[in-house]
Amino acid sequence: MIAKAEDNKPKFPYVFFLKVLFVIGLLAADYYFKAELSREADIKQVMRGLYTFLIPSIFLSFVRFIVIVLYNARHKHRAVRGNFVLGVNRLTAVLNVVFGLIALLVSFGINPKDFITGLTIVAMAIAVLFRDYITNMISGLIVMFSEQLSVGDRIKVGEHRGRIVDITFANLVLQDEEDDIIMVPNNLVFTATFMNLSAHQSTLFTVRFELPLLASLHIEELEQALKDSLTTHPNLSDKPEDFQLKVIELGKDFVRYKLDLHAVSNSNRMHRQLENEILKEVIKFERSVLKSS
CATH class of the missing domain: 3.30.70 (Alpha-Beta Plaits)
Known part of the structure; x- marks a missing residue:
């Protein structure tokens, strides 16, 4: 299936404006109740954590919006394949989760750098245990930002055949001819025989x-x-x-x-x-x- 550029137009950024309004509210509270907040260390720490999440998240949302607008403008007059917008959205979601975790640490008065340093050995063990998921996630990002396939394409990966209904960090979600949903690990695209049956359709x-x-x-x-x-x-x-x-x-x-x-x-x-x-x-x-x- 060929996806038109206009199908990827960004929606009105309600969440972005809510974040901006929330930051403005925090700044106003910090300005008008500065004396009271200085005596409430816990509340001040929570506000610092909110700033740690909201400001980078707002900047990230702004960058995401501009990138999608520029991408759609560039491909305005031609049909495009691929999942660039899907990849940008998923990557933005991951970075927001990272900012959220850092903000949570800051809210509890924990230095994120010291926390990460202390968990280095544990992180290495986690990386080994979740190696397949991590490689699947990387493969999913490569698929999202590539022109090899797109949501709606009919593909054959190994012994699995069906239409792509979604691409996640872990799996390609396929719907076969019996309307069953098949979860295919992203790694199979690069390690097994892969055919895009929709890339070169013929009569x-x-x-x-x-x-x-x-x-x-x-x-x-x-x-x-x-x-x-x-x-x-x-x-x-x-x-x-x-x-x-x-x-x-x-x-x-x-x-x-x-x-x-x-x-x-x-x-x-x-x-x-x-x-x-x-x-x-x-x-x-x-x-x-x-x-x-």
Whole structure:
């Protein structure tokens, strides 16, 4: 699926303005109640923690807003792939969590630098224990900022196939043809066989089927029967050269065929419906031949 730039337009930044108003309120309280607050060390410490979170968060939100506006302006007149805006939003959320944790430490009067230094060994152990999640998170960021795939694309990763409905730091969230939700670790994109089935969509599709040798003796009749039923199909090209039935394997008691066709659209759903209709025609032909023999 090709995502248009206008779909990524930033919404009105309500949260940004709420943060600004909150900071203004804190500054006003600090100015008008300076004497009272100087006697309340705990409240003063909490306010310092709020400043530690809100000011960097406001700056980060402003930078995020400008980056998205510039990105959309640059791609205003062309369709774009990728998940740049999704990546910016997720990265902003992570940095806000970091600022929040630092602000929490400051609120309790703990020096963040000393705290982090004291937890160095523990942090290393945590990094080892959560190595897979960390590498998944890095892989997710790479996917978000790359042009390889986008939300809405149909992909095949290893043995998993489906449409991407979301990209998180841990997983690609796929919806398969049975409408089941599959969580695929981001690492698989880089370590397993990966195919983006939506990157180069085409009206050409292929139907493969197998017939017993007895039914294959009437191949001319099969080809004519398929032509008669398909040449007037509203979702198929009516050009004679677009109909190509080929033998791809000859076995002891079977023959495998491949039928190449051009649809009027590159819709994967339409291709699957057409393939289903064609296979039903093949089954009818096989039944009629075996019944008459």
